Amino acid sequence: DVKVTQSSRYLVKRTGEKVFLECVQDMDHENMFWYRQDPGLGLRLIYFSYDVKMKEKGDIPEGYSVSREKKERFSLILESASTNQTSMYLCASSPQTSGYTFGSGTRLTVV
């Protein structure tokens, strides 16, 4: 089975901190994605990547950046965390044109 592993299940960070969320997949998938999920708003795409060192903005990229130095790893960076970035963050990966496999999620609280 494909596994997508997110480094933390729960994180608590202070306003203004730089936050790194890590995601690793083990099936050599080309595509990787970062979403956030909030009640009433559903899943919203932050950034995605189709290849190493390649990134594309999703629907809500403001306040975030990403890094993909290796095919298996896709990192989401909150440059200066704010309370409105408190959310569930979900990473996913997929082959070229297929459905996603999701990680377990990271629940981030910014205080």
Added chain:
Amino acid sequence: EDQVTQSPEALRLQEGESSSLNCSYTVSGLRGLFWYRQDPGKGPEFLFTLYSAGEEKEKERLKATLTKKESFLHITAPKPEDSATYLCAVLTIYNQGGKLIFGQGTELSVKP
């Protein structure tokens, strides 16, 4: 604009009471429609992929169907363990790869 709409937003059933969840979509060229199940505090778990109108897939008490404009997830004789949020998504081609567009989900609650 590509769009996915799920209804109802929430559904409460008694154990054994069959029902259906709806997913309607407007997309410029359907490449696939996906159903996921999500339990509270966890990532979505893949259930089905449907590619063409008329296609059906089954897994235990769940059956997914697809027409040219919508998909249904039929739940037959549900049990409390079927309680979860069910997400529908359509695959669109974007640049070099594919991107899923998600609906808002239907929160299903099955009472014993």
